[in-house]
Amino acid sequence: MTPRFYRALLRLYPAGFRADYAAELERAYAESVRDRGRIGAALAAVGDVIPNAAAVHWEILVQDLRYTTRSLRVSRGFAATTILVTALGVGANTATFSTAGFALLRPLAFPEPDRLVRICEGINGRMGWGCMNELSPALYRDVATRTRSFQSVGAFLRIGVNLAGIGEPVRIPATLVTPEVLPLLGVPPVVGRAFDASRTRTDDNRAIVIGFGLWQSQFGGDGSIVGKTVSLDGTPFTVIGVMPPSFHFPTPEVQLWMPLVLRDDAFADRGDTYLQGVGRLDPGVSFEQARTELATFARHLEREYPNDYRNFGFSFFRLRDEMSPRFRVILWSLCGASLCLLLLTCANLANLSLARASERERELAVRAALGAGRERLVRQMLTESLVLVVCGAIAGALAAALIAPLLGQLVPSSLPLGARPPLDPRFFGLAAAFAALTGLGFGLLPARRVAGKTGFAALREGRGGSRRQRLRMALVATEVAVSVILLVGSGLLIRAIARVNEVPPGFSTDNVLTLRTALPSPRYDSVAPRNEFFDRVLPRVRALPGVESAAYTSGLPMVLTGGITGINLPGEDRNANRRDDTRAASYRFVSSQFFAALRIPIRLGRDVNDTDTRGRPLVAVVSESFARRFWPNADPLGKVFETRGETLTVVGVVGDVRVRGLERVAEPQMYRPIFQSSDGLGGLYVPKDLVVRSTQDALTLLPAIRRIVREADAQQPLSDIRMLADVVADQSVTRRTQIRVLGALAALALLLAGIGIHGLLAFTVAQRDREIGVRLALGAQPSVVGRMLVGDAVRMALLGIVPGMLIAYAAARAMSSMLFGVPPSDPLTFAAASVVCFLTVAVGCARPAWRAAHIDPITALKAE
Amino acid sequence: MTRLQDQVAELVPLPPATLHILLSLVDQERHGYAIIQDVEERTRGELRMSAGTLYRSIARMVEQGLIAEVAKRRTLADDARRRYYRLTPLGEACTRAELRRMTDLVQVARQRGLRPEAT
Numbered sequence: 010m011t012p013r014f015y016r017a018l019l020r021l022y023p024a025g026f027r028a029d030y031a032a033e034l035e036r037a038y039a040e041s042v043r044d045r046g047r048i049g050a051a052l053a054a055v056g057d058v059i060p061n062a063a064a065v066h067w068e069i070l071v072q073d074l075r076y077t078t079r080s081l082r083v084s085r086g087f088a089a090t091t092i093l094v095t096a097l098g099v100g101a102n103t104a105t106f107s108t109a110g111f112a113l114l115r116p117l118a119f120p121e122p123d124r125l126v127r128i129c130e131g132i133n134g135r136m137g138w139g140c141m142n143e144l145s146p147a148l149y150r151d152v153a154t155r156t157r158s159f160q161s162v163g164a165f166l167r168i169g170v171n172l173a174g175i176g177e178p179v180r181i182p183a184t185l186v187t188p189e190v191l192p193l194l195g196v197p198p199v200v201g202r203a204f205d206a207s208r209t210r211t212d213d214n215r216a217i218v219i220g221f222g223l224w225q226s227q228f229g230g231d232g233s234i235v236g237k238t239v240s241l242d243g244t245p246f247t248v249i250g251v252m253p254p255s256f257h258f259p260t261p262e263v264q265l266w267m268p269l270v271l272r273d274d275a276f277a278d279r280g281d282t283y284l285q286g287v288g289r290l291d292p293g294v295s296f297e298q299a300r301t302e303l304a305t306f307a308r309h310l311e312r313e314y315p316n317d318y319r320n321f322g323f324s325f326f327r328l329r330d331e332m333s334p335r336f337r338v339i340l341w342s343l344c345g346a347s348l349c350l351l352l353l354t355c356a357n358l359a360n361l362s363l364a365r366a367s368e369r370e371r372e373l374a375v376r377a378a379l380g381a382g383r384e385r386l387v388r389q390m391l392t393e394s395l396v397l398v399v400c401g402a403i404a405g406a407l408a409a410a411l412i413a414p415l416l417g418q419l420v421p422s423s424l425p426l427g428a429r430p431p432l433d434p435r436f437f438g439l440a441a442a443f444a445a446l447t448g449l450g451f452g453l454l455p456a457r458r459v460a461g462k463t464g465f466a467a468l469r470e471g472r473g474g475s476r477r478q479r480l481r482m483a484l485v486a487t488e489v490a491v492s493v494i495l496l497v498g499s500g501l502l503i504r505a506i507a508r509v510n511e512v513p514p515g516f517s518t519d520n521v522l523t524l525r526t527a528l529p530s531p532r533y534d535s536v537a538p539r540n541e542f543f544d545r546v547l548p549r550v551r552a553l554p555g556v557e558s559a560a561y562t563s564g565l566p567m568v569l570t571g572g573i574t575g576i577n578l579p580g581e582d583r584n585a586n587r588r589d590d591t592r593a594a595s596y597r598f599v600s601s602q603f604f605a606a607l608r609i610p611i612r613l614g615r616d617v618n619d620t621d622t623r624g625r626p627l628v629a630v631v632s633e634s635f636a637r638r639f640w641p642n643a644d645p646l647g648k649v650f651e652t653r654g655e656t657l658t659v660v661g662v663v664g665d666v667r668v669r670g671l672e673r674v675a676e677p678q679m680y681r682p683i684f685q686s687s688d689g690l691g692g693l694y695v696p697k698d699l700v701v702r703s704t705q706d707a708l709t710l711l712p713a714i715r716r717i718v719r720e721a722d723a724q725q726p727l728s729d730i731r732m733l734a735d736v737v738a739d740q741s742v743t744r745r746t747q748i749r750v751l752g753a754l755a756a757l758a759l760l761l762a763g764i765g766i767h768g769l770l771a772f773t774v775a776q777r778d779r780e781i782g783v784r785l786a787l788g789a790q791p792s793v794v795g796r797m798l799v800g801d802a803v804r805m806a807l808l809g810i811v812p813g814m815l816i817a818y819a820a821a822r823a824m825s826s827m828l829f830g831v832p833p834s835d836p837l838t839f840a841a842a843s844v845v846c847f848l849t850v851a852v853g854c855a856r857p858a859w860r861a862a863h864i865d866p867i868t869a870l871k872a873e
Numbered sequence: 874m875t876r877l878q879d880q881v882a883e884l885v886p887l888p889p890a891t892l893h894i895l896l897s898l899v900d901q902e903r904h905g906y907a908i909i910q911d912v913e914e915r916t917r918g919e920l921r922m923s924a925g926t927l928y929r930s931i932a933r934m935v936e937q938g939l940i941a942e943v944a945k946r947r948t949l950a951d952d953a954r955r956r957y958y959r960l961t962p963l964g965e966a967c968t969r970a971e972l973r974r975m976t977d978l979v980q981v982a983r984q985r986g987l988r989p990e991a992t
Contacts, residue, residue: 030928033905033956037924040906053923061925068933 012047015054021062023069024384069385073392080393084365088397090764091361095401095444097757098354100408102440105347105750107409107433108416109340117329118255120195121289126299127331128152128162128286131324141324142282146275148310149284152323153189156306158299160291161206163190164284165259166269168692171529173724174240175227180527180728182262183241185269191218193289194258200224201235201250204268213268217246220264221254241267242529243724259285279317280575283693287328300325339747342824343416346498346754349491351440353761355447356484356491360765362394362451363481364772387453394452395445402441409437416750478773482805485769488762489809490816492849493842495755497817498824500838502751505829506744514737515666516566517608521733522707523565526718526725527697535688536623543683543696545721547600553713555705560603561683561696563596567736570669572596572693573676577651578639593676594635595668596652598683598696604630604663606702607733614646614661621682628682630661635677657681670740672829700733707732744827759849766805766853770798774861781861782869791862798861802854803847810843817842880963884937885970890922890930895939895960895968902943904955905931931958939964 015038019031041050081088116122130142144152144164153162166185171178191203199221204213217239219228228234238245246267257263269284290299303323311318373386409432526546533539543561550559564572574596601618604611612633621628629650636645636659648659657679668675683696703710711730718725774781781794821833831838887895897903897911905927913921922930934940935958943957960968979989 026928026932029932034924034928036955037906037909037927041924057923057925061923061929065929065932 012051014051018054018058021058022065023388025382026065028382069388070392073389074396076389077393077396081396084368087361087365090768091358091397091448092401092404094354094357094361094761094764095398095448096404096408097761098351099402099405099437099440099444100412101754101757102347102351103405103409103432103437104412104416105343106436106440107413107431109344110433110436111431112340113337118196118257119328122329123296123327124160124290124292125194125328126288126290126296127326127328128288128303129324130282131322144284144286145279145282146271146284147277147279148282149286150276151310152286152288152303152306156299156302158291158294158302159288161189161193162286162288163187163193164269164286165190166284167259167263168267169527169728170241170265170267171243171527171724171726172227172239172241172265173243173726178724178726179227180525180726181223181265183265183267184259184263186266187269187271188213190258190287191252191266193287194256195289196253196256198250199253200232201248203250203252204266213249214270215244215246216249216268217241218250218252218266219248220252220256220266223264224251241265243532244529259287279314296327336743338824338826339743342498342820342827343747343750343754345820346495346751349494350754350758350761351443353488353491353758355443356487357761357765358444358447359451360481360484360768362448363477363484364768366451367477367772367776390452391449394448397452398441398445398448401444401448402437405441405444406432406437415746481769481772482808485762485765485805486808488758488765489806489846489850490813492755492758492762493810493813493846494817494820495751495758496842496845497814497838498820499748499751499755500842501821501824501828501831501833501835502744502748504831504835504838505827506741506748508829508831509671509741509744512667512671514566514671515609515664516733518732518734518737520703520705520707521606522701522703522710522714523698523729523731523733523736524711524714524727525698525729526727528695528725530692533695536686539686539695540684542721542725543600546699546717549717550699550701550710550714551602553710555703555710557702557704558602558605559699559701560606561598561600562603562698562700563598563694563696565698565700565733565736566607566666566668567670567740568698569597569693570673574652574679576639576679579649579651579656591638594631594652594679595676596694597678597680598686598690598694599680600683600696603680603700606700607666608702609666610664612662612664613644614659616661617680617682619682619684622684623687625685627655627657627685628660629657630663630680631659632663632665632678634665635679636662638677652679671737672740698729747827759845762809762846763849763853766802766850767857769805770802770854770857771860773801774798774857774864777861778864778869781864782866785864786866786870794864795858795862798858799854802850802858806847806850810846813846814839814843877963877966880938881966881970884939884963884967886974887967887971888930890926891934891939892968892971893920893922894927894930894934895964895971898940898958898960898964899968902957902959904957906955908958934964937963939967 015035016031019027019034022031038050038054041053044050045053117125119125129144130148146164149162149164153159156162164187168183168185169180170183172181186204188204188206192206197203198218201218203218204216219234224230224234228237231237234248234251237248239248240246252266258266275281290296303325307318307322311321377383377386413432526542528539528542533542547559547561550556563569572595573593576592576594599617601616603609604616611630613636614630617628617630631645639645639650640648645659645662649656650659651657663678663680666675666678667673668678686694686696699714701707701710701714715727718727784794785791817839818834821828821835825833893912893915894908896915897908903911905924909922909924909927931940935942938961940958941961943959982989
């Protein structure tokens with residue numbers, strides 16, 4: 010008797026081979042047992058069966074591949090459509106999910122990133138994302154010394170510095186850090202050392218740590234960089250270390266870390282909140298425990314400093330989560346859209362496979378009747394489906410690589426992540442697996458059906474069945490529904506961006522060049538050298554041919570969105586108003602011609618002018634909302650108010666500007682003449698941005714302006730050179746990217762739905778040609794036949810559009826925070842989406858309907 | 874070229890196992906085990922084909938049309954359940970072509986002074 014083990018071993022062979030040769034092999038095995046004994050025969054059998062079974066499988070695969078190539082060459086349309094559909098689905102999904110996963114799921118490149126948190130001022134009871142204010146030095150010190158949840162707490166402040174001495178002077182983004190910050194992040198430098206909290210405070214005051222990128226670009230990767238001196242803002246600093254290339258903090262563009270030195274007087278004002286707090290939780294402390302401790306600590310502080318903290322709390326979140334909720338909604342909505350597309354891809358693949366199945370049943374029935382076993386047929390179909398899926402997946406990977414850079418713009422720049430999200434092979438695998446399962450599952454249908462019957466039954470039976478037809482209709486309706494959802498989604502976003510763009514910024518952007526000359530501290534800390542610089546630059550720029558007006562300002566609207574200060578009217582209690590939001594105004598120093606350069610209208614009084622100097626009365630120009638807020642029923646001109654310890658007189662009223670961007674409400678604005686600024690003005694308010702309005706192409710002025718600045722100060726770099734129009738356009742760059750992506754997905758969805766509808770109807774016509782032929786032969790009008798088909802298409806469209814609209818409405822409500830006031834039920838968008846869907850259906854069914862109406866009854870009947 | 878010649882040109886040169894199986898079937902129809910024994914005997918025990926290799930080769934050769942299964946065996950002495958194989962005309966033509974190819978090779982070697990008989 011053949012041992013069970015050998016029979017089990019033989020199962021490694023394909024069933025067809027087994028049926029032919031198992032008996033012979035078993036007999037040979039029995040003889041082998043006689044010759045070599047049981048064990049010897051068993052060992053020999055293992056060595057014999059495994060390689061030979063593999064070889065037999067391989068030979069069949071090669072055969073099937075040859076057959077597949079032949080059969081797909083015949084049905085080229087089917088092959089191309091299937092590959093295209095798979096590629097689109099797999100590509101779009103891989104790219105979208107890789108981007109979203111990168112921003113939402115990937116751990117930061119620090120050891121134990123979940124223990125890293127950001128701490129800032131929030132509102133009592135709302136402790137999640139969203140800083141109301143950053144920390145004041147005093148509050149930072151309190152958190153660092155009086156709480157127990159943290160292993161270490163540090164503070165940082167982002168700045169820019171002028172790096173001179175190596176080639177052209179350049180402006181580079183840098184971050185001031187307390188000595189705790191780099192050690193608590195946990196990434197050691199590749200060269201030298203980082204700042205060290207255990208050293209005395211003054212040791213590292215003139216030390217810097219540089220990023221790998223800066224080390225390579227500015228210092229050529231100099232191996233002996235540690236100990237070298239560089240000039241930053243005119244002050245020498247010693248390089249003590251270089252961070253590895255993967256280290257990004259707080260954002261990827263920062264390549265330089267300098268010591269944050271807090272002088273004693275910095276701790277006086279608790280309202281001056283400019284330090285960003287970062288901490289590492291103690292190993293034994295959970296996120297929730299730390300949150301509870303901070304909440305209790307906030308109550309303590311309120312009692313201790315009733316004037317400074319009222320209704321106060323900490324905002325506390327993981328470093329990982331430092332992105333606005335809107336970014337999350339954007340990313341999740343793209344994921345949703347992408348999933349829709351995957352669903353569509355699968356529906357379409359299923360449909361294509363079903364159509365092909367019906368087409369091939371006869372061919373397979375013939376082969377079954379000629380003796381091909383079920384296993385052979387199934388394998389054959391499997392190979393074909395697999396070839397299509399593999400081709401589609403490869404094309405999909407290429408498509409993903411093309412789409413990914415576009416999506417990369419959606420990664421929030423607030424996260425310390427490398428700039429470009431890499432494609433994630435896991436998501437590729439997942440999308441490809443979905444496509445493969447659908448393709449394979451439906452690809453096997455014909456073989457299963459045929460093999461389940463006796464050969465003649467399959468041959469006799471006609472093609473397809475009404476149940477399958479209904480399944481295909483349901484699939485097409487699903488495709489229409491998904492298209493509606495994506496169309497409505499992108500339509501609403503387009504309406505929203507249109508609305509955003511309708512918001513008047515309050516100034517005019519055409520032909521205004523902006524650039525920054527950030528004057529370094531301490532050289533320009535006092536007024537005299539600063540004013541001298543402006544005196545040497547401004548008149549000469551204004552004298553350039555084509556220049557209409559030129560002015561300096563502390564910061565451009567929509568770029569400098571902070572810089573808010575408190576306002577007091579004479580006689581008011583300063584302490585009571587200290588943290589009152591309704592008393593806040595944006596605070597800027599501007600030179601004369603600023604309002605002219607930006608075309609901000611002067612409503613009352615006068616512009617600031619260059620004779621408003623320190624020796625003269627201190628004046629201010631305020632915005633209309635400022636005047637309304639403080640003197641609702643009186644003439645604001647000549648009124649006085651107090652800010653930052655100085656009393657100012659209003660001499661002019663100008664139009665309001667959207668300082669915080671088109672989509673946010675801005676505080677009232679106040680402008681002071683630059684020549685009335687004082688020594689030790691904070692870096693935020695020092696005039697540094699030059700705006701130049703010109704009658705010709707403003708960019709042609711750049712070389713001349715560069716020369717003027719160099720002549721005023723050879724060490725002074727120019728940076729942030731942009732047209733003001735681009736500054737405003739940058740406001741909606743995420744929105745535009747999102748619309749492009751969602752729009753592209755919607756277009757794809759429509760295309761797929763169109764293919765689906767066309768495929769189904771073309772197939773119906775091919776299948777019913779005999780019936781249609783009989784109808785026509787019996788005198789039916791061709792137009793009636795065509796209408797019948799169009800009716801089918803409209804039914805399918807309606808079946809999809811109605812549920813699609815309902816889901817779209819739900820989705821729109823979920824993303825209403827991005828809609829900028831466009832209602833989620835916006836009738837125009839919904840109407841447009843259904844019209845577009847109907848048009849797609851119309852295009853999809855045009856050819857099949859025409860064909861049906863033009864069937865020649867005689868040919869159709871003869872074919873049977 | 875005739876169709877047979879085309880097919881021969883496509884299949885030759887033959888793998889060694891295939892040639893051995895064809896040679897075993899030149900003088901008589903045989904079943905699988907008999908083929909193994911015949912090859913072993915002819916090669917004086919140097920080549921012993923495993924059952925797996927044999928039937929894989931047989932399956933392929935049947936598909937290629939080099940050999941065919943004998944429909945019915947009449948002689949009672951034979952085990953009726955065994956499957957017997959015979960050479961087809963294509964198989965015979967391929968065998969001849971392969972042998973011709975080998976003879977030519979041996980001839981070339983001899984002309985260059987290399988005698989396969991001397992070891």
